[in-house]
Structure formats: C-alpha cells, structure tokens
Amino acid sequence: MVTLVPVDTRTELTGFLMSRRAKLRPETVGLPQYGERRRVPGLRREELAQLAGVSVTHYTRLEQGHGRNVSAEVLEAVAAALRLTSVEREHLTNLVHPPRRVPGPDEPHVRTDLRCLIEGMEHTPAFAHGRHGNILAWNESAGRLLGDLDALPPPRRSWPHLVFLDLPFRSMIDDATEWDLIARQHVAYLRLSLGRYPQNPDMDAVVESLRSSSADFRRLWAEYQVADWSGVTCHLRHPVAGDLEIAIDVMKPGGEPDQWLVTFTTEPDSPSQEALRQLAT
Structure with a gap:
C-alpha cells in the first residue's frame, strides 16, 4: 500500500528554479567568464539575480520557497532571465501564487x-x-x-x-x-x-x-x-x-x-x- 505524501509546493518551487538555473550558461546569456572553475552547473544565484534585475536576497528567498509576497513584476523578470516558455511561466506563477480551488466535483463526468x-x-x-x-x-x-x-x-x-x-x-x-x-x-x-x-x-x-x-x-x-x-x-x-x-x-x-x-x-x-x-x- 502506498503511503500518501502530499507534494510540498515550496520544495517544488525550489527544485523547479534550481533546475532551470542549471540549464543556463554564462556565455549564452551574455555574462562574462573569467576562467574560474564552477562548482555547480549553470548560473549562480548571484548571476541570475543580476540578469533579472533583482537583489540576490530577494531571488534567494524565492528559490528557497518563500514566494508568496513576490510581485508579478519580479516573477516576470525572473521568468525572462531563466528563458522560460509560456507553459513554464504559468507553472512558476502557480507555484508562487497557487490557484484557488473551484467548488464542485474534483472529476466531472464525461459529457x-x-x-x-x-x-x-x-x-x-x-x-x-x-x-x-x-x-x-x-x-x-x-x-x-x-x-x-x-x-x-x-x-x-x-x-x-x-x-x-x-x-x-x-x-x-x-x-x-x-x-x-x-x-x-x-x-x-x-x-x-x-x-x-x-x-x-x-x-x-x-x-x-x-x-x-x-x-x-x-x-x-x-x-x-x-x-x-x-x-x-x-x-x-x-x-x-x-x-x-x-x-x-x-x-x-x-x-x-x-x-x-x-x-x-x-x-x-x-x-x-x-x-x-x-x-x-
């Protein structure tokens, strides 16, 4: 029997942002490289924050799952810096500001x-x-x-x-x-x-x-x-x-x-x- 473990939205937000940040390379987004050895794949948090035009503290809190008070403008800037698709932007918004559940049956019958x-x-x-x-x-x-x-x-x-x-x-x-x-x-x-x-x-x-x-x-x-x-x-x-x-x-x-x-x-x-x-x- 499978024990139901509810999916944690904050963990999902952290994993999603980290995975997208790891896909970007400094040279592909116009950031300079100085030949240093990078310990993690993709961009650092500081680099992503610079691209998005937000403070490192604000982006770090967002990536740590603290996103409820983040404005739509900041989310859009982060999404643009991460090169998110329209569907990925929707997903990011849903994780930060979860949609309200609409009253009614969870699974309506087929017409x-x-x-x-x-x-x-x-x-x-x-x-x-x-x-x-x-x-x-x-x-x-x-x-x-x-x-x-x-x-x-x-x-x-x-x-x-x-x-x-x-x-x-x-x-x-x-x-x-x-x-x-x-x-x-x-x-x-x-x-x-x-x-x-x-x-x-x-x-x-x-x-x-x-x-x-x-x-x-x-x-x-x-x-x-x-x-x-x-x-x-x-x-x-x-x-x-x-x-x-x-x-x-x-x-x-x-x-x-x-x-x-x-x-x-x-x-x-x-x-x-x-x-x-x-x-x-």
Missing part, C-alpha cells in the same frame, strides 16, 4: 456528446482522460489496442500508469527512444497539473504511486520538466495486430478545460490502418 463521439469512432481507438491522466471513458477499439481497461482497478486505469507500470502495454513499445518521449510527456504534464490543481489528494496519490513504483518515473520526475500535451508517433508491436505505426493525438474538447480526448490513428490505406481495422472488428 454525453463526448461519449457518443468516442463510441462512434468504430475503427479508431479513443478515450477521454481527466486531470491526472485517469481514463474516464473509452471505446471498444481502445480496449482491444491497450488491453482490458475494464479489468483495471480505477486507481490504475490511467494513461500514466499504462505507460510506466503496465508491462503488457509497455512491452508493445520496443523502441526505447519512443517510449522515453511518451514517458517524458506524461511526467511533464503531471507536473504542470500539480501546479494547476494544488493540494489535490487524487493528484498527489497518482504522483506518489508512480514515484514509489517506477524507477523511470523517479528519474524523469527529478528533471522538473513542464509541458502541455502534444501529439507523438510511435511503433507498437501488438500481440494480435502485429506491427503498427500509430499517431497518438491529444485534443481538448470545447468547454472541458480538465478533460482530454486521446486518439490512436494510422496513415490512410496503410498496412497499419488495415491491421487496426481488423483488430477493431
């Missing part, structure tokens, strides 16, 4: 029209998942491609659990590079969601379960990557359908900010399309 859309994709495996990758609705084709989703207990019926902990599914992705790309997307999105939904027991439970059960997850989680979903193409070696070249696309249905539609498609008139059609019938 009827979205369920009909999924079920109508007769030859296209598809499912809808929630905030932390929990699979909420799926069609028969998805079950045949991914395995018996009905047989999985709800805590393990999730997209990240399939990728990291479901051995039959993971064994279908025999290219380590492709698996790593998919795994990194899951980890980066989970970390983004952690900031969007602070103090969420379900989110904490998913992260702790993966962290305690998967060395690969722990390795990638330690990198503090943050990103939204994006599509990816991979090769699956399915035990029934054989070799499949699959495009995994992720879309956000209109009016559902906390749910995503995932589809598995193939090139038209390709051997993979025919094999997927045979699998679905």
Whole structure:
C-alpha cells in the first residue's frame, strides 16, 4: 500500500528554479567568464539575480520557497532571465501564487456528446482522460489496442500508469527512444497539473504511486520538466495486430478545460490502418 505524501509546493518551487538555473550558461546569456572553475552547473544565484534585475536576497528567498509576497513584476523578470516558455511561466506563477480551488466535483463526468463521439469512432481507438491522466471513458477499439481497461482497478486505469507500470502495454513499445518521449510527456504534464490543481489528494496519490513504483518515473520526475500535451508517433508491436505505426493525438474538447480526448490513428490505406481495422472488428 502506498503511503500518501502530499507534494510540498515550496520544495517544488525550489527544485523547479534550481533546475532551470542549471540549464543556463554564462556565455549564452551574455555574462562574462573569467576562467574560474564552477562548482555547480549553470548560473549562480548571484548571476541570475543580476540578469533579472533583482537583489540576490530577494531571488534567494524565492528559490528557497518563500514566494508568496513576490510581485508579478519580479516573477516576470525572473521568468525572462531563466528563458522560460509560456507553459513554464504559468507553472512558476502557480507555484508562487497557487490557484484557488473551484467548488464542485474534483472529476466531472464525461459529457454525453463526448461519449457518443468516442463510441462512434468504430475503427479508431479513443478515450477521454481527466486531470491526472485517469481514463474516464473509452471505446471498444481502445480496449482491444491497450488491453482490458475494464479489468483495471480505477486507481490504475490511467494513461500514466499504462505507460510506466503496465508491462503488457509497455512491452508493445520496443523502441526505447519512443517510449522515453511518451514517458517524458506524461511526467511533464503531471507536473504542470500539480501546479494547476494544488493540494489535490487524487493528484498527489497518482504522483506518489508512480514515484514509489517506477524507477523511470523517479528519474524523469527529478528533471522538473513542464509541458502541455502534444501529439507523438510511435511503433507498437501488438500481440494480435502485429506491427503498427500509430499517431497518438491529444485534443481538448470545447468547454472541458480538465478533460482530454486521446486518439490512436494510422496513415490512410496503410498496412497499419488495415491491421487496426481488423483488430477493431
């Protein structure tokens, strides 16, 4: 049984800022180098504070997790100095000023029209998942491609659990590079969601379960990557359908900010399309 350890926002803020500071080099941001041996990778705190135009004391307190009183202007200056993407800036803001929880169910039901859309994709495996990758609705084709989703207990019926902990599914992705790309997307999105939904027991439970059960997850989680979903193409070696070249696309249905539609498609008139059609019938 996994012991739930709530994710500490201050620790997250410290790790995130340190990881981004470590990625920068003095020569790439216009700072002089004097040939001295650097004991840590990337920029020093003093150098980052100089780039951001803030005091070393202010930046140090921020990196130590004391960010509640930091202004939006200071956060923007730090984000610019760290060369953060728009999604990383959102994450930084969420860690410093956590969003308020909106009253209502933590995981709303899938809309009827979205369920009909999924079920109508007769030859296209598809499912809808929630905030932390929990699979909420799926069609028969998805079950045949991914395995018996009905047989999985709800805590393990999730997209990240399939990728990291479901051995039959993971064994279908025999290219380590492709698996790593998919795994990194899951980890980066989970970390983004952690900031969007602070103090969420379900989110904490998913992260702790993966962290305690998967060395690969722990390795990638330690990198503090943050990103939204994006599509990816991979090769699956399915035990029934054989070799499949699959495009995994992720879309956000209109009016559902906390749910995503995932589809598995193939090139038209390709051997993979025919094999997927045979699998679905």
